[in-house]
Amino acid sequence: MSGAVDGGSVPVRPDEPRSRRLPPATVDRLPRYLRALTVLAEQGVTTASSAAVAEVAGVGPAQLRKDLSFLGSHGRRGVGYDVAHLSRCLAGALGLTSSRRVVIVGIGHLGRALAGFRGFDDRGFTVVGLLDADPGVVGTRVAGHVVEHVDRVAEVVAATGATIAVLAVPTGVSQEVCDAVVAAGVRGVLSFSARDLTVPTEVDLRTVDVGAELQILAFHENRRQPPP
Amino acid sequence: MSGAVDGGSVPVRPDEPRSRRLPPATVDRLPRYLRALTVLAEQGVTTASSAAVAEVAGVGPAQLRKDLSFLGSHGRRGVGYDVAHLSRCLAGALGLTSSRRVVIVGIGHLGRALAGFRGFDDRGFTVVGLLDADPGVVGTRVAGHVVEHVDRVAEVVAATGATIAVLAVPTGVSQEVCDAVVAAGVRGVLSFSARDLTVPTEVDLRTVDVGAELQILAFHENRRQPPP
């Protein structure tokens, strides 16, 4: 067990401004909205109704308006939303005003895929370091970066100012690596490991488990067509 | 717009047995439970209480018991759950009694990572085909499979009996490719594209958007340490 629960140094602040206390379900949808607005902007749309944005984002219009209302009043009644203004507004809420720095740990197939992934730069993130434990990989050049040894994670994080770590390491060592990046000062972790990780309360963790996603698909399939 | 919403051919069946009508939130957690039980079994544990399983799965004991109760009564009061029996039970609910066949479309970095991913076989899935549109990739051998042209998706799905497609294709063509795999007869789609896809109601879609996950991390970071 690594992450100690503190309870004292992160007090609840009931006086926080509205714009920083959104329901979790709303936060999960903000990236969708930002993406929908980007699509609309590319199509040359400058003003869009909640119905139009919701259509592209794949949600209901009422849901979109309710979610946006937590960020304040940014639409014009009888007209809709200004696409550019609302984009800036969402980017601000997501803290994307300056590019966040990311390190990727585990330069196997998945790590390489992530290192070359255009979605980082397009969406407000910069890969600033790659780390691995395999001596055959350390020192090689991948996607424009020289891979560092994972033991140097503290130095790399300190030198680059990275605040987010993406873990693409084998399940067996994922907790150990997670502890190391957290000790190095990272504030957010995105893990692709199936095991569920423990982090201190002040660190944010999200997990993508591809096997679990497939099993959920299998469930729905099975529900409709049970095998003989 | 491709996937037409039907609304008539998939009537609600209120007479379905309990075991097949679980709350969606419960279904999303079943893979976690199955994984936790596998971990316990590897440790030689044969019987475990709801608290023990919940601890490994990272949920509350009450949540676990409530979720399992939808599958029927499988524990023994005063004792706990038989790990092996509960594993079989969950695997059955998830339709993993026989291995599900999967095709991967898009053999770039991510597709290769997925093709070599051990998590498939370990968790009830078999990769039966790889497809790509790039003539330089078609015909090459990746992870033991010869890559087929994506235009042959219908033949490949028919020949292999694949029921699930994993899409690791560029965002711009993701809807088009999705339509093709659905037309080929696939019943479940796992997409790694940022765009939200449209599928017919009888097809199940799940999306993993790495960029969105990072933006959600950025939000929480920003909430605690707003930039100057």
Add this chain to the structure above:
DNA sequence: CGCTGTGAAAACCTTCACAGCC
């Protein structure tokens, strides 16, 4: 008139607490 912003209602999900069984 059209569309946003938002209370109020409905649906859903989680947690509690305890009866019931081993």
Add this chain to the structure above:
DNA sequence: GGCTGTGAAGGTTTTCACAGCG
């Protein structure tokens, strides 16, 4: 005594429906 299975309570999320503004 210990632990499961579950109704009931409490909380969150979604949907509705309409007041209010442009």
